[in-house]
Amino acid sequence: MTLDPVIAQILAIGGPDPDYDTLTPEQAREAMNLRVAPLLTAAPPFADVTELSCPGLGGPIALRLLRPDTPGPHPVVLFLHGGGWVVCDLDTHQPLAAALARGSGAAVLMVDYRLAPEHPFPAAIDDCSAALDWLRAEGGAHGLDTSRIVVAGDSAGGNLAAVLARRARDGGDPPLAGQYLIYPVIDLPDPQQYHSYSDNDRYGLSTAAMAWYWSNYAGTAAPGPDAIPMLATDLTGLAPALVQTAQYDVLRDEGEAYAVRLAAAGVPVSVARHPGMIHGFLSLADMVPGAAAALVQGCTWLRTRLA
Known part of the structure; x- marks a missing residue:
């Protein structure tokens, strides 16, 4: 399929x-804020939004809870925003989080993890781990059903969600209901291994953008699975996964390769390559029918996992 004409x-x-x-x-943050401003202006309001916080290694971590207009207690999607670990925040991704809450019937808890390069790896994943610990311990007081949690994220947030799913398994925590990986960053940019980078x-x-994001995030840290999910040697016992990729995305092949590894490890996994789409397309669901279909797919999967 050719590139979607609206895209x-x-x-x-x-x-x-x-x-x-x-x-x-x-400069990158300013450019991103300008790019998403029209989407934020057009986004419908979401009624039940609560600003929260939890303790973290670097100080308090801001959280934003979006609850659907249905009786609770609600299952929870712990949502980790994308932006290459460098740009974006709770505001840039609230429209997507709100769409997930409306479509899935779950509450969505967003995490304002620390950004690189001011706070390089492992600050972001440490903050996300702290948020999951807080959710398990304190979520019940906010009308949340902490026995039903899916970790989710787009792009760099998909990277963090994949790492968090493995950390949750290794920590002996109660099993997660699922991991929803939206065009995730799974490996270093390698056009020789992943042809989607050249295509x-x-x-x-x-x-070039992915190399820049990685250099800001990883810095001089030694490569390991907490930064690069593809380096994990044991994927058995991880939460069931939905991996969504885009036909015209440099990250397409590594996301699909990770889904193959999950399946080989016995993890229930659904993988969907969305034709005509580019990186970030899920945020265009109000304008692009193919993106709207992908959003429905994700929300349907969340409903099933959180039932």
Whole structure:
């Protein structure tokens, strides 16, 4: 299938990639905020939003709880936003989190984890782990059913969700109901191993961008599975997974390769490559029918896992 025509128009408006050799994190954040501003303006309001916090290694972690308009206690989607671990925040991703809450009937708890390079690896995953611990211990006081939790995230948030699912298994915690990985970052950018990097380098998210994000996030840290999920040697016993990828995304092949590894380890996994789509497409569900279908798929899967 060819590139979705609406998405093609959006890409044309976006213009060329910046010079990543000179781009600062502050410039990247400003550019991202400008890019998502129209989506935030158009997003319908969500009625039940509560600002919370939990303790973390670097200080209090801001949390945002979105509860659907249905009787509780609600199952929970612990949602970890994308943005290459460098950009984006609770505000940029609230429309997507709200759509998941509406469509799944679950509460969505968003985590404002610390961003790189000011707070490089492992700050982000440590904050997400702290948020999951808090949710298990304190969620009941906020009308949440902590026996039914799915970890979810898009892009870099999908990376964090995959790592968190493995950490939860290794920590002996009660089993998660699932892991929802939305065009996740699973491995380092390698065009030789993952042809989607060369095939899709001109569709919004580029190989150069991913290298820049990784350099800011990982810094000089030694490679390991807490940063790079593909390096995990044992995937058995992990929570059931839904992995959604986009046809025209540089991250497509590594996400699908991880789904193959999960299945080989005996993990129940569904994988869906969405035709005509690019990285970040799920946030375009109000404009692009293919994205709307993917959102329905994700919410249906969440309802099943959290039933």
